[in-house]
Every structure is written in C-alpha cells, then in structure tokens.
Amino acid sequence: MAYSEQVIDHYENPRNVGKMNDSDENVGTGMVGAPACGDVMRLQIKVSDEGIIEDAKFKTYGCGSAIASSSLVTEWVKGMSLDEAQDLKNTKIAEELALPPVKIHCSVLAEDAIKAAVADYKEKQTKK
Amino acid sequence: MKLPIYFDYSATTPVDPRVAEKMIECLTMDGNFGNPASRSHLYGWKAEEAVETARRQVADLLNADPREIVWTSGATESDNLAIKGVAHFYQKKGKHIVTSKIEHKAVLDTCRQLEREGFEVTYLDPDKDGIIQPQAIADSLRDDTILVSVMHVNNEIGVINDIAAIGEITRANGVLFHVDAAQSAGKVEIDIAAMKVDLLSLSAHKMYGPKGMGALYVRRKPRVRLEAQMHGGGHERGMRSGTLATHQIVGMGEAAALAKAEMHLEHERITTLRKRFWDGLADMEEIFLNGSEGQRYIGNMNVSFNYVEGESLLMSLKDLAVSSGSACTSASLEPSYVLRALGLSDEMAHSSIRFSIGRFTTENDIDEAVAEIRTAVSKLRELSPLWDMYKDGVDLSKVEWVHH
Numbered sequence: 001m002a003y004s005e006q007v008i009d010h011y012e013n014p015r016n017v018g019k020m021n022d023s024d025e026n027v028g029t030g031m032v033g034a035p036a037c038g039d040v041m042r043l044q045i046k047v048s049d050e051g052i053i054e055d056a057k058f059k060t061y062g063c064g065s066a067i068a069s070s071s072l073v074t075e076w077v078k079g080m081s082l083d084e085a086q087d088l089k090n091t092k093i094a095e096e097l098a099l100p101p102v103k104i105h106c107s108v109l110a111e112d113a114i115k116a117a118v119a120d121y122k123e124k125q126t127k128k
Numbered sequence: 129m130k131l132p133i134y135f136d137y138s139a140t141t142p143v144d145p146r147v148a149e150k151m152i153e154c155l156t157m158d159g160n161f162g163n164p165a166s167r168s169h170l171y172g173w174k175a176e177e178a179v180e181t182a183r184r185q186v187a188d189l190l191n192a193d194p195r196e197i198v199w200t201s202g203a204t205e206s207d208n209l210a211i212k213g214v215a216h217f218y219q220k221k222g223k224h225i226v227t228s229k230i231e232h233k234a235v236l237d238t239c240r241q242l243e244r245e246g247f248e249v250t251y252l253d254p255d256k257d258g259i260i261q262p263q264a265i266a267d268s269l270r271d272d273t274i275l276v277s278v279m280h281v282n283n284e285i286g287v288i289n290d291i292a293a294i295g296e297i298t299r300a301n302g303v304l305f306h307v308d309a310a311q312s313a314g315k316v317e318i319d320i321a322a323m324k325v326d327l328l329s330l331s332a333h334k335m336y337g338p339k340g341m342g343a344l345y346v347r348r349k350p351r352v353r354l355e356a357q358m359h360g361g362g363h364e365r366g367m368r369s370g371t372l373a374t375h376q377i378v379g380m381g382e383a384a385a386l387a388k389a390e391m392h393l394e395h396e397r398i399t400t401l402r403k404r405f406w407d408g409l410a411d412m413e414e415i416f417l418n419g420s421e422g423q424r425y426i427g428n429m430n431v432s433f434n435y436v437e438g439e440s441l442l443m444s445l446k447d448l449a450v451s452s453g454s455a456c457t458s459a460s461l462e463p464s465y466v467l468r469a470l471g472l473s474d475e476m477a478h479s480s481i482r483f484s485i486g487r488f489t490t491e492n493d494i495d496e497a498v499a500e501i502r503t504a505v506s507k508l509r510e511l512s513p514l515w516d517m518y519k520d521g522v523d524l525s526k527v528e529w530v531h532h
Binding site: 003011014017019031032033034035036037038039040041042059060061062063064066067112116 | 435436437438439440443463473474475478510511512513514515516524529530
C-alpha cells in the first residue's frame with residue numbers, strides 16, 4: 001500500500017510522543033481501540049486554569065495511518081480550548097493526511113481519543 | 129546491495145540464471161520453439177524431447193516415474209485438478225473430503241466449491257504448533273471419505289506435516305491422499321516411492337523456476353483416476369489439455385535438477401543463515417517464533433513481535449521485502465487465518481511478520497535485516513501504549529478495551 005507523504009512524515013517523525021502523569025488533575029487521558037482490532041491510541045492533554053490545552057502527548061499501537069492521525073491531533077489541539085478540541089472532526093484529519101478509504105477508521109479513532117481525553121479531564125474537574 | 133533486500137522467498141523465488149538460460153533457448157526461430165505435439169517434423173520432435181527430459185528431471189526430484197508427472201500452469205491449477213478431478217471421478221463412491229484449516233486458498237477455495245456442488249468437507253484444526261496430527265486424520269475418516277488433502281510445508285509458518293504417516297492411514301483405509309508440496313519441493317526431501325501419496329502438487333516459481341508453471345504427480349500404482357478439468361486436444365494423457373509451453377517446462381525441469389543436485393549444500397547454507405538471523409534477535413524481549421520449532425522448513429521464520437502492530441512494522445522495515453501473513457491475503461486487514469487457527473490471539477497475529485530466506489540470501493543481508501528489525505521494533509515499542517502497560521506490569525487480557 002502506498003502511503004501519503006504526510007503520513008510518512010508523521011510516522012517517521014512523530015510529534016509529541018510520550019506519557020503524562022495520569023494522576024495530575026490538570027491532565028485528561030483518553031484511551032481508545034483494542035489490541036485485537038490492531039489499534040490502541042492513548043492521547044493525553046494538559047489543560048491550563050483558563051481551559052486551554054497547553055500540551056498534548058500520545059502513544060499509539062497501530063498502523064502507520066493510526067500513528068500519523070494521533071501525532072497530527074496532538075499538534076492541532078495544542079492551544080485550543082476544550083470546546084474547540086471536542087469539535088475536531090475526523091474528516092479534517094483524514095483530509096490532511098490524505099487517508100485512503102480503508103484507513104478512515106484511524107482518523108475516527110483519533111477523534112474519539114481526543115473526545116475521551118477531554119471527557120476524562122472534565123470528569124476530574126467535577127470531582128474536585 | 130539491491131534494496132529492498134529480498135526476504136520473501138516463500139512468496140516467490142527469482143529464476144536461477146542457469147534456469148533462465150535454458151528457457152531462452154526454447155523461444156526464438158533459432159531455438160527449440162516447436163510444438164511438442166507436432167509429430168510430423170523435427171521441430172516438434174525436438175520440443176517433445178526437451179519436454180520429456182524435463183519430465184524426467186521433475187520425476188527424479190520426487191523419486192517418481194516420469195509418466196506420473198502432469199504439466200499444469202502452477203500449484204493452484206494442480207490443486208484444483210487433483211481435488212476436483214478426484215471428487216468428480218469418485219463421487220459415486222462417496223462425497224466426503226478431509227482437509228485442514230491452514231491449507232493454501234487454492235485448496236480451501238476448491239473445497240468450498242465442491243461443497244456448493246454437494247460434497248461434504250471436514251476442515252481439521254492444527255495443533256498449537258501448526259501440525260496436522262495423523263491421528264486427527266484417522267479419526268475424521270468415514271465410510272464415504274474419498275480424499276484427504278494436506279499440505280507438506282505450510283506457506284505462512286513453514287511447519288512440516290508428517291506426510292509419510294498420513295499416507296499410511298489413508299492407504300490402509302482406501303482413501304486417496306493429495307499433498308500440496310508447493311512450499312517443500314526442492315527444499316525438503318520428498319521420496320514418493322517411500323510415501324503413500326497419491327497426488328502431489330508442485331510449483332516451479334517456488335524453486336527458482338518460472339511463474340505460470342507447475343506439475344501434478346498422479347500415482348500409477350495403485351492407479352489414480354482423475355476427471356479432466358481442462359478439455360481440448362487430449363494432452364497429458366487426457367488429464368490436462370493445452371499446448372505444452374516448452375520454455376516453461378524446460379525451466380521447471382532445470383530448476384528441479386538444480387534443486388536435487390544442490391539440496392544438501394543449500395540446506396546447510398540456509399541453516400547457517402537462519403541461525404545468524406535468530407542469534408541476532410534472540411535477546412529481544414517478547415518475540416516469538418510461530419509454529420513448531422523442530423518440525424519446520426528452515427528457510428521460513430514467522431515471528432510475532434508482541435506489542436508492535438505488523439503493518440507499521442512493515443512500514444518501518446522499508447529496506448526489507450517481507451510480508452505479514454500470506455501475500456494472497458495481505459490486501460485485507462484481517463489477521464492471518466493460519467495464525468488464528470494455531471490459537472494465536474488477534475494481537476499476536478497482527479504483530480507477525482514472515483521472513484523467508486533462500487538461495488541468494490547473504491550473510492550481509494541477514495546482518496542488515498537484524499539491525500533494521502531491532503531499530504524498528506524498539507522505535508515502535510517506544511510509541512506503543514501496550515508496551516508501556518506491559519512494562520508497568522498491567523495484564524492486557526484484563527483491560528476493558530473500548531471496542532470500535
């Protein structure tokens with residue numbers, strides 16, 4: 001299968017790889033997918049007191065397109081408000097990376113991951 | 129060095145230059161271009177002679193009689209001819225066929241077609257090492273069983289089935305036995321005189337011969353009958369019509385002769401290379417060889433790299449020509465049906481890569497591959513949340529995954 005230049009770029013130089021402290025109350029973690037399906041994404045965001053995403057990290061088990069989708073999302077969400085991040089659409093990710101139809105699910109997974117991370121952060125805040 | 133380095137000898141092999149030379153001699157006006165079926169002139173006689181020499185070379189590789197070799201277009205056609213040919217000829221005797229779940233698609237799909245025609249097929253599970261146990265064959269036989277079809281060497285995992293033992297069972301029960309030997313012929317010794325095999329499929333392009341060429345061994349004593357699947361001029365004693373492709377046949381014959389002459393030397397050489405490969409990876413954590421360790425063809429190494437996804441690994445190994453699962457199914461995103469039949473979890477099946485080495489693999493190729501694999505796997509594990517969890521002592525089978 002031929003990959004787009006954008007996918008190869010993110011795959012070879014993934015942005016924001018890493019892990020944040022899950023117990024930090026400013027950190028929201030989203031983990032989606034399952035090993036049996038061949039993709040697992042863990043996406044984490046660090047949110048400022050003003051509700052702006054200051055930092056984002058990811059780790060992904062999956063194909064090149066899954067890795068690229070999550071890498072791209074961590075770049076995009078930095079500086080966004082939580083609402084903006086939640087509105088991120090998989091179609092934009094798929095378009096930016098020029099994903100073929102069989103790889104659209106990777107962009108869906110990345111959208112789900114950021115939504116899960118935001119939801120996790122919000123839940124932590126209500127428990128405070 | 130030519131990049132990417134070829135590590136996919138189980139998918140196909142390059143034509144040996146010595147084979148190509150012989151083939152070229154059978155094409156042009158000044159060469160041996162005649163129709164082997166032309167009885168009225170020298171061109172035909174010469175072509176027929178070349179075809180019969182090749183038939184003897186292929187028969188010799190199996191320790192068979194040349195009259196037992198039927199030329200086909202490849203192992204897929206041989207499998208079709210053997211299975212459908214027997215089923216259609218012997219259907220009055222019974223309509224039950226036994227095969228295994230890890231056969232090549234050429235066997236499985238042929239069996240599916242026969243099921244649509246009213247035959248009944250039993251698909252046996254391999255054991256956890258990928259071996260079809262002879263006892264499982266014995267237990268599956270019924271009064272109406274007419275054919276057992278089991279592969280010699282598996283294309284994905286390289287394990288070797290005990291063909292001799294299965295042949296004893298089928299012969300004792302009056303059931304015909306077909307073996308797909310596409311992956312074993314020329315690499316593993318096959319002595320048809322000592323094994324009670326009735327039909328055996330061969331492919332030229334897996335043993336350094338040309339693509340589009342194969343053969344079916346059809347036993348004469350006790351005689352095996354087949355209903356032809358290709359009708360026409362009655363070539364190959366009526367079993368397979370169609371003008372014989374002299375250059376292809378000569379290529380297969382030469383490839384068989386070289387394989388027979390060099391089998392032991394080549395086996396030693398590939399054993400050394402395999403050891404070098406495996407020694408280079410041995411200290412890595414969480415890597416597993418799929419299929420039996422002892423009972424396998426040494427040129428095949430199907431390896432699972434736990435916590436790394438196979439497709440991304442393929443992408444990382446861009447200087448290596450390897451495959452995940454079999455080439456025929458690699459267009460789909462499904463994990464390999466062969467590895468699933470071994471009882472591997474989906475994720476372990478997703479994490480597997482087949483490395484296959486052969487005649488033109490060098491020590492340098494192996495060293496390059498080992499270095500590239502090590503770099504790729506550690507890079508992808510750095511990226512893998514599953515690796516993190518494994519390192520933190522999390523039991524992944526107990527995690528509740530958000531299924532997609």
